[in-house]
Amino acid sequence: QTTHRLQFNVEWKNVSRLCSSKPLLTVNGQFPGPTIAVHEGDNVEVKVVNRVDSNTTIHWHGIKQFRTGWADGPAYITQCPIQGGKSYTYKFKVEGQRGTLLWHAHYGWQRASVYGAFIIYPRLPYPFSAPKAEIPIIFGEWWNGDVDTVEKEMMKYGAGPNLSDAYTINGFPGPLYPCSKKDTFIQTVEPGKTYLLRIINAALNDELFFSVANHTLTVVEVDAVYTKPFTTTAIMIAPGQTTNVLLTADQVPDSSGMFAMAARPYVTAIFPFDNTTTIGFLRYKQARKTGNTKLIPKDPSSLIPGNLPEMKDTEFVTAFANKLRSLGTPQYPCNVPKTFDxxxxxxxxxxxxxxxxxxxxxxxxxxxxxxxxxxxxxxxxxxxxxxxxxxxxxxxxxxxxxxxxxxxxxxxxxxxxxxxxxxxxxxxxxxxxxxxxxxxxxxxxxxxxxxxxxxxxxxxxxxxxxxxxxxxxxxxxxxxxxxxxxxxxxxxxxxxxxxxxxxxxxxxxxxxxxxxxxxxxxxxxxxxxxxxxxxxxxxxxxxxxxxxxxxx
Ligand code: C2O
Missing domain, CATH: 2.60.40.420 (Cupredoxins -  blue copper proteins)
Known part of the structure; x- marks a missing residue:
C-alpha cells in the first residue's frame, strides 16, 4: 500500500500579473499550488508548514475523510488554525472515490491563491475509452490588491461584491486583460486524439461557464463521481465543483492552429459584477514552429468562442443541471436513500x-x-x-x-x-x-x-x-x-x-x-x-x- 508523504510550505512569493507584481500567498512558491496525484486506496500525509505570520489551514475538498475528520481542515470546525511558524500533518486515506477534486486553504480568503488539483486515479479502467492524455484546467481569480484587506473591508462596510481584477485559467488571465498576452495558458494537442479535461473551479466568488471554440465536450464525471456521459457545447461550474469532460481534437484549424477556450461568470444581474472573460488556447500540433504566444491575434476579443453562454443564461444552467445523472452501473452504483429519517x-x-x-x-x-x-x-x-x-x-x-x-x-x-x-x-x-x-x-x-x-x-x-x-x-x-x-x-x-x-x-x-x-x-x-x-x-x-x- 502506497503512502504519499508531501510537504506544503505556506509562504509568500512575488508573482506578476496584469502589469504589476505583488507578494502572493502560495504553497511551495507555486501558483496555482502543486498537484496531488494518488491512486484510490492510497494513504496521504501532507505536512503543512506555516512560514508566514498569519494563521492557515488546508482542506482536501471532496475527500470524505471517513473517521478522520481531524484532517479535514476548515478552521474552527475540525481544528484550530496552524499558527505562524507551526506545522500540522494531515493524514488520511483516499478510499471509495476516484476522479478530480481540489485542495485549498480554508482560512479567511486564502483560497484566493492557495489551491491546487487533487487527482485520484481509479483502481479499474475508466468506464469510457482511455484518453490520449489529461489536461487540468483550474479556474481562479486574481486581485491586484491584498486579498486579506479586501475581505476585511467587505466585513467592515458590509458592501459587496468585491470584484477581482481577472479570472484565470491555470493561474493565467489570458490576452483579454492588460499586459497579459504573455500570461496565457496554451495546451498543445494532437489532431484526431481525445483528451480528458479535468476542470476545477477554485474561484472565490464566481460560478463560471466554460467552452472551447468549435468543439463539443462530453461530460463523464462530476465531483469525482462518474456520470452517464452526455455531450454539450459548454458547461457551468460553481466554486468547489469539478467536472471531467472528454474532448476530441477533430476540427480543422486555420493556419495558426489555435482554438480558444474561455470562461466567464454566470450571474443574473449585470451590475455590479465583473463580466470579463479569461481565455486560453488549444493548439493543434502542426509543422509550423512559431512561438506560441505569437499566434495570438492582435484583437483577441474576436476569439471568444461562439458557444460560450451569455452571463445571464439561466436557461442553459437549468438544462445543464438536468442532464447530470449518476452512472449507476453495478460497479458504480447509485446509492441514493429511497426514504429519509x-x-x-x-x-x-x-x-x-x-x-x-x-x-x-x-x-x-x-x-x-x-x-x-x-x-x-x-x-x-x-x-x-x-x-x-x-x-x-x-x-x-x-x-x-x-x-x-x-x-x-x-x-x-x-x-x-x-x-x-x-x-x-x-x-x-x-x-x-x-x-x-x-x-x-x-x-x-x-x-x-x-x-x-x-x-x-x-x-x-x-x-x-x-x-x-x-x-x-x-x-x-x-x-x-x-x-x-x-x-x-x-x-x-x-x-x-x-x-x-x-x-x-x-x-x-x-x-x-x-x-x-x-x-x-x-x-x-x-x-x-x-x-x-x-x-x-x-x-x-x-x-x-x-x-x-x-x-x-
Ligand atoms: Cu469548506 Cu472547498 O470548502
Whole structure:
C-alpha cells in the first residue's frame, strides 16, 4: 500500500500579473499550488508548514475523510488554525472515490491563491475509452490588491461584491486583460486524439461557464463521481465543483492552429459584477514552429468562442443541471436513500442586518449585509466544533440548529423590509445519530441574490434528488424527485429564487461544515455545523485526535 508523504510550505512569493507584481500567498512558491496525484486506496500525509505570520489551514475538498475528520481542515470546525511558524500533518486515506477534486486553504480568503488539483486515479479502467492524455484546467481569480484587506473591508462596510481584477485559467488571465498576452495558458494537442479535461473551479466568488471554440465536450464525471456521459457545447461550474469532460481534437484549424477556450461568470444581474472573460488556447500540433504566444491575434476579443453562454443564461444552467445523472452501473452504483429519517428545510439567504455597534454600515439604507441559514448567521467557535464534540462539551444551546425557517417567508419576492431579514449570530449545529438518512432542502431566495448558492457539504457526498424555482412545495415537489439516478456530488448550486433537495446517509462520525462556497457569503455567515454521532460498532467511531493537532 502506497503512502504519499508531501510537504506544503505556506509562504509568500512575488508573482506578476496584469502589469504589476505583488507578494502572493502560495504553497511551495507555486501558483496555482502543486498537484496531488494518488491512486484510490492510497494513504496521504501532507505536512503543512506555516512560514508566514498569519494563521492557515488546508482542506482536501471532496475527500470524505471517513473517521478522520481531524484532517479535514476548515478552521474552527475540525481544528484550530496552524499558527505562524507551526506545522500540522494531515493524514488520511483516499478510499471509495476516484476522479478530480481540489485542495485549498480554508482560512479567511486564502483560497484566493492557495489551491491546487487533487487527482485520484481509479483502481479499474475508466468506464469510457482511455484518453490520449489529461489536461487540468483550474479556474481562479486574481486581485491586484491584498486579498486579506479586501475581505476585511467587505466585513467592515458590509458592501459587496468585491470584484477581482481577472479570472484565470491555470493561474493565467489570458490576452483579454492588460499586459497579459504573455500570461496565457496554451495546451498543445494532437489532431484526431481525445483528451480528458479535468476542470476545477477554485474561484472565490464566481460560478463560471466554460467552452472551447468549435468543439463539443462530453461530460463523464462530476465531483469525482462518474456520470452517464452526455455531450454539450459548454458547461457551468460553481466554486468547489469539478467536472471531467472528454474532448476530441477533430476540427480543422486555420493556419495558426489555435482554438480558444474561455470562461466567464454566470450571474443574473449585470451590475455590479465583473463580466470579463479569461481565455486560453488549444493548439493543434502542426509543422509550423512559431512561438506560441505569437499566434495570438492582435484583437483577441474576436476569439471568444461562439458557444460560450451569455452571463445571464439561466436557461442553459437549468438544462445543464438536468442532464447530470449518476452512472449507476453495478460497479458504480447509485446509492441514493429511497426514504429519509429526517427532513430539514433550511433557507440559504442574504440578509440586511441592523448595523452592529462600532461598525460603519454603508451597505444599504444604513444596514449591513450578512448571510444565513434559517436566519442563523454562522460564527466560528473556538475551540473547534470537532474538539468540543470529541470532549463531550457540546451544550444544548449549540446543538439546536432550527430544522425549519423561523417564520413563513415568500422566497420568490415579497418586500424585504416588511419581512424578517435580520439574523441571529451564533454557532448552532445540527446533530444526528450515525446512519441517519438525511434530506436537506436548501431553499434559496431571490432577495438581493443574483447568483446560485453553491452549497458544499464536508465529509459526505450527497444525491441531488430535486431542484426547482420558486417556493419548495412539500406535498407536490417530492413526487417528482429522481430516486433512480440522481447526480452524486459534494457541492450543489442552489438556483437563485429556487431550491434544491439533497439526500445522503450521514455515516461519517464527526463534525462537519456545510456552507456556501462563494467565499464572500461564507464570511457573511452562510454556513452551519453538522455533527454525526458515533455508531455502535468500533469501526463506526471517530478516531482520536492526532498529537500535533494545533491548539487555539
Ligand atoms: Cu472547498 Cu469548506 O470548502
Amino acid at each position: 429526517k427532513r430539514v428545510l433550511t433557507i440559504v439567504s442574504l440578509n440586511l442586518q441592523d448595523c452592529p455597534k462600532n461598525q460603519i454600515c454603508t451597505g444599504y439604507v444604513g444596514k449591513s449585509f450578512f448571510a444565513s441559514m434559517n436566519n442563523q448567521s454562522f460564527v466560528r467557535p473556538s475551540p473547534s466544533i470537532l474538539e468540543s464534540h470529541y470532549n463531550k462539551q457540546i451544550t444544548s444551546d449549540l446543538s439546536g440548529f432550527p430544522e425549519k425557517p423561523p417564520k413563513p417567508f415568500d422566497y420568490t419576492g415579497g418586500n424585504p423590509f416588511t419581512q424578517n431579514m435580520n439574523t441571529a449570530f451564533g454557532s448552532k449545529f445540527l446533530v444526528v445519530p450515525y446512519g441517519t438518512n438525511l434530506e436537506l432542502i436548501l431553499q434559496g431566495t431571490s432577495f438581493l441574490n443574483t447568483e446560485n448558492h453553491p452549497i458544499h457539504v464536508h465529509g459526505h457526498n450527497f444525491y441531488i434528488v430535486g431542484r426547482g424555482f420558486g417556493n419548495f412545495n412539500h406535498s407536490k415537489d417530492p413526487l417528482n424527485y429522481n430516486l433512480v439516478d440522481p447526480p452524486e456530488r459534494n457541492t450543489v448550486a442552489v438556483p437563485t429564487g429556487g431550491w434544491a433537495a439533497i439526500r445522503f446517509k450521514a455515516d461519517n462520525p464527526g463534525a462537519w461544515f456545510i456552507h456556501c462556497h462563494l467565499e464572500e457569503h461564507t464570511s457573511w455567515g452562510l454556513a452551519m455545523g453538522f455533527i454525526v454521532k458515533n455508531g455502535p460498532g468500533p469501526s463506526q467511531c471517530l478516531l482520536p485526535p492526532p498529537e500535533d493537532l494545533p491548539l487555539c
